[in-house]
Amino acid sequence: AIAMVTHMVLADAVDSHDGTNYQDLVGKVCGYPFQLSAQILLFFYTYGLSIASHITIGDQLDKVCHLIHPSGGLICHRDILTPIASMLFIFPLIWIKNIANFSYASILSVASVVYLVIAIILDYIPGPPVDTQIWVLTEGPDFMTILQYLPTFVLGFQCHMTSVPLYYELNQRSIPRYLVVLCSM
Numbered sequence: 001a002i003a004m005v006t007h008m009v010l011a012d013a014v015d016s017h018d019g020t021n022y023q024d025l026v027g028k029v030c031g032y033p034f035q036l037s038a039q040i041l042l043f044f045y046t047y048g049l050s051i052a053s054h055i056t057i058g059d060q061l062d063k064v065c066h067l068i069h070p071s072g073g074l075i076c077h078r079d080i081l082t083p084i085a086s087m088l089f090i091f092p093l094i095w096i097k098n099i100a101n102f103s104y105a106s107i108l109s110v111a112s113v114v115y116l117v118i119a120i121i122l123d124y125i126p127g128p129p130v131d132t133q134i135w136v137l138t139e140g141p142d143f144m145t146i147l148q149y150l151p152t153f154v155l156g157f158q159c160h161m162t163s164v165p166l167y168y169e170l171n172q173r174s175i176p177r178y179l180v181v182l183c184s185m
Helices: 002-017 022-030 032-068 078-095 099-124 143-156 158-168 175-184
Strands: none
Touching: 002 022, 002 158, 002 175, 022 032, 022 158, 032 078
């Protein structure tokens, strides 16, 4: 619910200030110092998102490769699989100029999420693994633990950066229509 409200606030700001992307919108609403800080934070956000994406790609490709080639081998090493997959699947996306062209990548993303949900359901039909351990934090996390989970946190908020250009390019732009688009995602 809070995420929906923040998206609605961003959409209203796009209507009143005509921002085309997140950092420009921050600059028009809050001024240049905040725009500069948004650009710097966007750099770190992109870096964290890149790390999270490459970790996820490496995790999945490692398992797929061992399914296809059970003995492993040089090709099944994460250090080789991740750069190859990045060059084939991620690198071409940087040449896309219009957000509407991301619909093809979006279809692939939805299919991968559906696959993941089905795989988790099928994995847990017999019940959770017997040797499951539960972590209970008895003290606050240290700095390295925070850095370890930072890419996951960044990945969870990636939709806010794309929210502004998505609303800006929406045909017949209105906040109720945008709410329908958000609920369908």
